[in-house]
Amino acid sequence: AQSVTQPDIHITVSEGASLELRCNYSYGATPYLFWYVQSPGQGLQLLLKYFSGDTLVQGIKGFEAEFKRSQSSFNLRKPSVHWSDAAEYFCAVGDRVTGGGNKLTFGTGTQLKVEL
């Protein structure tokens, strides 16, 4: 079964600093990978996704992520963090399921705090 590990539960960065959130996955085939962001009390917003092709993917809000098959990683990066980026970030791997549709397996999330 697939699994996702986000080793950092909390991360604090200063506004304007660069950011990297780590994500490692376990999956037998080429994975469908996602990063979602969740603000307090809100639903999940998709930041970016990787299905195939170029291993460096660009997302919304200035985020990017790089798929590295050899390391089973899909780390999220942003060159300069803004205070509004403070939120919880979830990495997820998708899989097709029997009967149609797909299933997202999420990591436990990384809580990002931004210091002004």
Next chain:
Amino acid sequence: DAMVIQNPRYQVTQFGKPVTLSCSQTLNHNVMYWYQQKSSQAPKLLFHYYDKDFNNEADTPDNFQSRRPNTSFCFLDIRSPGLGDAAMYLCATSRDHGGHYNEQFFGPGTRLTVL
């Protein structure tokens, strides 16, 4: 704008009193999902509908059921809520007709409190 809508956003119920959460979508997606997200945890898939076909996750308690009367609406019924069922419930949709994998779109969630 096409979207996934969940009502209510906040629901309070009493221990053992049945409760229904609602999800609707204007995306015309054929697949609808329900996730449970407990405090400080990752969302966990409870079940999903592929068109009219219901697909239950193996570890979803019998206390949780779902109905999908039409393409646009899907309901989550909790027959006898326990304190452990307090959580954020997220509805999501995707378009799926075989072949390519398609992303899921999430609603804002319903926060359920059990007293």
